[in-house]
Amino acid sequence: SFELSQPPSGSVSPGQTASITCSGDKLGNSYAWYQQKPGQSPVLVIYQNTNRPSGIPERFSGSISGNTATLTISGTQAMDEADYFCQAWDSSTVVFGGGTKLSVL
Amino acid sequence: EAQMVESGGGLVKPGGSLRLSCAASGFTFSNAWMNWVRQAPGKGLEWVARVKSKYNGGTTYYAAPVEGRFTISRDDSKDTLYLQMNGLKTEDTAVYYCATEKSGNFDFNYWGQGTLVIVSS
Numbered sequence: 001s002f003e004l005s006q007p008p009s010g011s012v013s014p015g016q017t018a019s020i021t022c023s024g025d026k027l028g029n030s031y032a033w034y035q036q037k038p039g040q041s042p043v044l045v046i047y048q049n050t051n052r053p054s055g056i057p058e059r060f061s062g063s064i065s066g067n068t069a070t071l072t073i074s075g076t077q078a079m080d081e082a083d084y085f086c087q088a089w090d091s092s093t094v095v096f097g098g099g100t101k102l103s104v105l
Numbered sequence: 106e107a108q109m110v111e112s113g114g115g116l117v118k119p120g121g122s123l124r125l126s127c128a129a130s131g132f133t134f135s136n137a138w139m140n141w142v143r144q145a146p147g148k149g150l151e152w153v154a155r156v157k158s159k160y161n162g163g164t165t166y167y168a169a170p171v172e173g174r175f176t177i178s179r180d181d182s183k184d185t186l187y188l189q190m191n192g193l194k195t196e197d198t199a200v201y202y203c204a205t206e207k208s209g210n211f212d213f214n215y216w217g218q219g220t221l222v223i224v225s226s
Contacts (some may be wrong), residue, residue, distance in 0.1 A: 094152035
């Protein structure tokens with residue numbers, strides 16, 4: 001098994017770029033990212049490290065370097081204020097990061 | 106549009122049992138690899154279990170904390186996913202979501218609204 005670490009919180013000004021990191025103690029297979037707003041179910045925003053599902057705005061992008069995955073939100077909007085969770089898997093065990101609460105101030 | 110509706114949650118005493126259901130519509134359920142993911146109140150997400158499609162063998166997988174206590178199953182004739190939970194512990198208290206996989210990489214693209222399970226004496 002392995003662990004994924006995310007910063008517990010972050011903030012960004014509207015229109016600026018937000019980056020959320022997800023560091024693993026080893027490389028997982030295929031990172032994904034989820035957005036969750038209060039009282040709602042999670043929404044997949046990035047899958048297979050860099051792919052964006054249909055319906056997800058282009059301002060959301062994913063990248064990976066070594067054991068760290070990064071979610072980048074370009075031109076952040078107020079509606080992007082939410083909790084973001086990274087997730088990866090290895091040997092059919094799934095791990096989520098602890099989540100990052102992103103504030104758009 | 107894909108839709109999933111969970112049911113069966115509620116209050117149960119430690120050591121008790123509960124069966125959750127997830128009724129799916131709007132997609133070909135029999136082809137989907139299905140999962141349960143839970144979220145304790147105010148906490149992060151935790152994967153619980155997965156069942157592949159029957160075409161892919163119907164293989165099941167479990168997270169270590171629930172292995173041996175929970176059983177995931179599916180009834181493709183009813184487009185319904187189940188989670189039988191036995192030997193419940195207080196730490197199983199959470200909202201339980203069913204979720205589909207987009208590409209077979211545990212990337213959960215459709216989620217239900219969740220059902221709350223509270224384990225308390």
